Amino acid sequence: MCVFCNQEKITGRETNITPEEISDTIDEYLKTLDKDSIKEVAFFGGTFTAISIELQKKYLEVVKGYIDRGIIDGIRLSTRPDCINDEILILLKNYGVKVIELGVQSLDDGVLKLSERGYRKETVKKASSLIKSYGIKLGIQIMPGLPGATYKSDLATAKEVVKLAPDMVRIYPTLVISETKLEKMYREGNFNPLSMSDAVDLVSKMIAYFELENIEIIRVGLQPSDEIREDGIVLAGPFHPAFRELVETKLYGDFYGSLLKKERRLKVEVSPRSVSRAVGIKKSNKLRFNNSIEITVNSELTKDELKVNGRCYTRKDILKNIIECGADETDNSECRGL
Numbered sequence: 001m002c003v004f005c006n007q008e009k010i011t012g013r014e015t016n017i018t019p020e021e022i023s024d025t026i027d028e029y030l031k032t033l034d035k036d037s038i039k040e041v042a043f044f045g046g047t048f049t050a051i052s053i054e055l056q057k058k059y060l061e062v063v064k065g066y067i068d069r070g071i072i073d074g075i076r077l078s079t080r081p082d083c084i085n086d087e088i089l090i091l092l093k094n095y096g097v098k099v100i101e102l103g104v105q106s107l108d109d110g111v112l113k114l115s116e117r118g119y120r121k122e123t124v125k126k127a128s129s130l131i132k133s134y135g136i137k138l139g140i141q142i143m144p145g146l147p148g149a150t151y152k153s154d155l156a157t158a159k160e161v162v163k164l165a166p167d168m169v170r171i172y173p174t175l176v177i178s179e180t181k182l183e184k185m186y187r188e189g190n191f192n193p194l195s196m197s198d199a200v201d202l203v204s205k206m207i208a209y210f211e212l213e214n215i216e217i218i219r220v221g222l223q224p225s226d227e228i229r230e231d232g233i234v235l236a237g238p239f240h241p242a243f244r245e246l247v248e249t250k251l252y253g254d255f256y257g258s259l260l261k262k263e264r265r266l267k268v269e270v271s272p273r274s275v276s277r278a279v280g281i282k283k284s285n286k287l288r289f290n291n292s293i294e295i296t297v298n299s300e301l302t303k304d305e306l307k308v309n310g311r312c313y314t315r316k317d318i319l320k321n322i323i324e325c326g327a328d329e330t331d332n333s334e335c336r337g338l
Helices: 007-011 019-030 053-068 086-094 109-114 121-133 151-164 181-187 196-212 243-259 272-279 281-288 315-325
Strands: 040-043 074-079 097-105 137-142 168-171 216-220 234-236 266-270 293-297 305-308 311-314
Touching: 019 053, 040 053, 053 074, 053 086, 074 137, 086 097, 086 121, 097 121, 097 168, 109 151, 121 137, 121 151, 137 151, 151 196, 168 196, 181 234, 196 216, 196 243, 196 315, 216 243, 243 266, 243 272, 243 281, 243 315, 266 272, 272 281, 272 293, 281 293, 311 315
Parallel strands: 040 074, 074 097, 097 137, 137 168, 168 216, 266 293
Antiparallel strands: 266 305, 305 311
């Protein structure tokens, strides 16, 4: 098992699910979902394709029955890059799997070795290409801040992920979870997790890289489940229940900062759907610039548009700014674990 893994704490599940439970869970959720909505069954929280083929088939056959009746649209699952091959993909394709998310974590061989992932980045590239060749959508999960990683290496991973051309990504800054090897490394002083500010800065640039390449970002930061919120589960690292909002606050704040180098005061107009991220968590963007920013609502603007002193900008302008303002070729953090 890799150094950061404690699947029971992260998923909140301590036993293997049975085929009967899958059917019961689907039936319960179907009662609450809109009839015309797109519905998928997800096998997450583990390495699905590492379990026996027989058990995979039992799980998939349950869902296939719903797919054949037009009740469920498809299946998505998560797995490891080294648990993908033609035999597995043929099976998954036949049973209606539409999305496979790979727990890549890093594309730096040194980081992968220190994290005891058991594969190299070449394995990730081959698995990604193979999944796409079967017409299955590809998701990539990465974890900035792993042992041995630096600011520069994590940004390099993001750029390498872009080259893989996934359909979607998840970004989970590394946390020290109890009862893991990483906890031991942390307590012995052999691992330094990202600070909150460093994590927000790093992830803001990752988001910019992905969004500018039209790669969907479906999750930023670990889901704040009841299990994760328990005392003593997350021991260290940049955990925040609204981590993505912190990142959005920085994206907008840094954009204002760039404009204030040329303007004394900013009159900002945003869509009603963008007010929270424009203002920032607890109005932090206003406070950051000593109230030199006035933010008003303009219902004619879309979520990805804003006006500043009468000039129109887009989300892309904000994202390009975060890249241009950051010295992403400068390694400004120490190595986190040797």
